[in-house]
Amino acid sequence: MITLVEWLRPWEPSVPVFLACLLAAGLYVAGLMRGASPGFWPALSYFTGVGLMYAVTQTHYDYFSQYLFSAHRLQHLMLHHLGPFLVALAMPATVLAAGLPAAVRRLPQGPMAPLFRVLRVVYRMVQQPFIAGFLFVGFIYFWLTPDIHFDAMLSIDLYWFMNWTMAIDGLLFWWLIFERGGKGVTPRLSPGRRILLLALIMPPQIALGAYITFSGQNLFEIYDVCGRAFPIDPMLDQQIGGLITWIPAAMMSVVAAIIVLAFRLEKDHEKA
Amino acid sequence: MKRRESKAFAGLLVLALLLTACGGRGYQTKGIEGLLPDLEFRLTSETGQVITEADLTGAPVVVFFGFTNCPDVCPTAMARIAAATDAAGEGLDTDLQVLFVSVDPGRDSPARLGRYTDFFSDRVTGATASVETLRAMTKRYRATFGYDAPNEFGDYNVSHSSAMYVFDAEGDARALFRPSDSVTAMAADLRRIAAGG
Numbered sequence: 481m482i483t484l485v486e487w488l489r490p491w492e493p494s495v496p497v498f499l500a501c502l503l504a505a506g507l508y509v510a511g512l513m514r515g516a517s518p519g520f521w522p523a524l525s526y527f528t529g530v531g532l533m534y535a536v537t538q539t540h541y542d543y544f545s546q547y548l549f550s551a552h553r554l555q556h557l558m559l560h561h562l563g564p565f566l567v568a569l570a571m572p573a574t575v576l577a578a579g580l581p582a583a584v585r586r587l588p589q590g591p592m593a594p595l596f597r598v599l600r601v602v603y604r605m606v607q608q609p610f611i612a613g614f615l616f617v618g619f620i621y622f623w624l625t626p627d628i629h630f631d632a633m634l635s636i637d638l639y640w641f642m643n644w645t646m647a648i649d650g651l652l653f654w655w656l657i658f659e660r661g662g663k664g665v666t667p668r669l670s671p672g673r674r675i676l677l678l679a680l681i682m683p684p685q686i687a688l689g690a691y692i693t694f695s696g697q698n699l700f701e702i703y704d705v706c707g708r709a710f711p712i713d714p715m716l717d718q719q720i721g722g723l724i725t726w727i728p729a730a731m732m733s734v735v736a737a738i739i740v741l742a743f744r745l746e747k748d749h750e751k752a
Numbered sequence: 753m754k755r756r757e758s759k760a761f762a763g764l765l766v767l768a769l770l771l772t773a774c775g776g777r778g779y780q781t782k783g784i785e786g787l788l789p790d791l792e793f794r795l796t797s798e799t800g801q802v803i804t805e806a807d808l809t810g811a812p813v814v815v816f817f818g819f820t821n822c823p824d825v826c827p828t829a830m831a832r833i834a835a836a837t838d839a840a841g842e843g844l845d846t847d848l849q850v851l852f853v854s855v856d857p858g859r860d861s862p863a864r865l866g867r868y869t870d871f872f873s874d875r876v877t878g879a880t881a882s883v884e885t886l887r888a889m890t891k892r893y894r895a896t897f898g899y900d901a902p903n904e905f906g907d908y909n910v911s912h913s914s915a916m917y918v919f920d921a922e923g924d925a926r927a928l929f930r931p932s933d934s935v936t937a938m939a940a941d942l943r944r945i946a947a948g949g
Contacts (some may be wrong), residue, residue: 547896634788634894634928705930706915707817707890710898 484658492641494631494640498630501534504724521623529566533647534588539556546633547709549700550720556646557724559731568658569739579748592687600665605741613677616653616683619645620725624688628698633702638656638685657736660743671744678740773946778944780937782928784917791815791923793889795853798866798878805923811847812945814929815917817886817895819856819910822869825931826852833916833929834873836938846946854880855890855897855912892926893917919944 490498508526512518518526534557536540541614544551577585588596606612606734622640632638657674658665692699698714700721708717767923776785791813797803805813814833818826829832833850852869854860857880860868865878890896901907916929918941927941 543896546894630782631787634784636894638787701932702928705913705915705928706895707897708911709896711900711909711911 487540488534489540490538491540491546492636492639492687494538494632497534497537497640501530501538504530507576507579509579511572511575511577514578516575516578518570518572518575522572523575523601525566526570526572526575528569529568531561532566533563536563537643543711547703547707548712549703549717550724551709552633553721554726555643556620556623557728559643560616560646560650561729564647564654565732565736567651568654571661572659573664574661580671603665604667606652609667609669609673609677611654612653612655612656613650613681617681619649620685620729621688624692624725629700630702630705633706654736657740658743671740674740675737678737680732682730685729689722689729692725693722695722703707772918776926779927780940781918781933782930784925784928788851788893788917788928790925791919792892793853793879794891795848795879795881796862796883796886798862798869800862803877803879808851809921809923811849811921812926812942813919813923814848814850814942815853815893815919816850816915817853817855817890817897817913819854819912820860820864821856821907822910822912824913825914829914829931830869830872830876831917831937832935834876835935836929836942837873837875839935839939840942840946841939848875848942848946850876850916852876852878853886853889855886856910857882857886858882918942918945921948 505527508523508530512523536545536558541551541555545555546552606615623629623646632642656666656669657678659668695718698704699718702715704714708714776783791808793807794802794804814936816826816829816833818829820826830850830852837848837850852865852874853864860878860880862878862880865880869876869878881889886897890913893913895915897910897912900911914931916927916938918927918929920926926945930942931940
């Protein structure tokens with residue numbers, strides 16, 4: 481039986497992941513202490529999102545992610561969908577900006593301005609709606625290509641690279657969907673375009689999840705090659721993983737579309 | 753917009769090409785050069801002595817994680833590697849060793865391991881260690897193992913890696929033999945690795 485302490489201990493400690501989560505939580509707390517007042521629910525959403533991303537990478541859960549296909553799919557559901565979804569839903573930009581030291585806030589206007597201009601162009605390019613949607617679905621397909629998945633699960637460096645790409649892409653996509661408040665660098669899409677984008681990313685995810693679920697062959701040999709966390713029928717493991725890729729992942733689009741509509745109605749109500 | 757989309761697509765394609773180049777080229781099985789660390793272990797051999805990678809350097813080493821009560825995967829793997837070393841024939845004129853690491857130290861004593869490995873080939877040596885040591889070794893090679901709850905007779909199933917990890921004479925990780933790889937392909941890669949290719 482695994483104790484709570486063993487559960488909390490990272491299976492594969494990653495300093496960059498630990499520091500990123502610490503920085504995300506620390507900046508938000510600093511912002512709150514400097515007077516930013518996002519409200520209870522946005523703060524809860526933010527910390528839950530960061531906490532989920534930390535929990536699936538820096539606790540014993542990560543062990544199961546590495547040695548069970550279904551647990552790996554749940555890890556990516558948290559890293560690419562639910563975690564970033566909750567972070568972006570909180571729209572923490574103003575709180576995080578308040579938490580930054582003044583010198584860092586002034587950086588884009590200082591001698592490093594050209595670098596920030598380049599970053600801005602790159603950021604706006606990847607946040608172009610079709611590119612953002614293409615990348616969102618593309619990364620899921622890419623890392624689930626059996627040969628690529630094999631290498632990514634075999635090499636610890638590729639494993640972390642895969643998880644970083646999923647987390648960053650998730651943050652970019654859901655940020656684009658929930659962007660609101662003071663206008664920043666992110667393109668501001670109309671509610672209709674946001675909902676269209678959410679609808680467009682659903683069918684490819686459903687198709688991939690259904691293909692994995694109903695496939696009669698063992699697609700991801702790496703879990704047999706490296707051994708599974710506990711004895712489980714490989715096809716059952718694959719089917720559960722397929723269902724996670726299929727149903728909750730696609731449902732997130734529906735939930736996001738309802739939230740986008742709710743924001744729109746709220747805005748209309750305020751105007752009236 | 754079209755140009756931007758094609759740039760993003762090209763980016764993913766480049767990433768895919770880079771990744772397919774991982775592991776080394778020209779292997780008929782799965783090349784793992786640069787994907788896994790070199791050979792390092794400290795176990796108890798079937799003779800009851802401590803065995804480390806230093807005892808096996810100078811010739812290629814094939815490592816397999818299994819258990820002697822295994823009904824199918826382990827005997828099949830041992831029979832396949834014995835067939836592959838035979839098939840490699842004169843091209844394998846080295847002291848290539850196969851290390852059968854038992855991940856079931858509760859049941860696999862050194863003596864029992866000795867009887868088991870003798871059955872397959874003189875090249876096979878059995879070894880085991882405490883669960884903690886085995887956990888560290890399997891983790892190093894991105895593998896794991898787990899135990900089922902024992903039945904009324906005290907028997908239990910063990911989940912374990914089904915791959916064979918091939919290291920060259922310098923101890924560098926070179927190839928991974930999967931259950932789907934043919935004996936002919938395994939023999940060809942063993943010849944290549946033994947020849948220093």
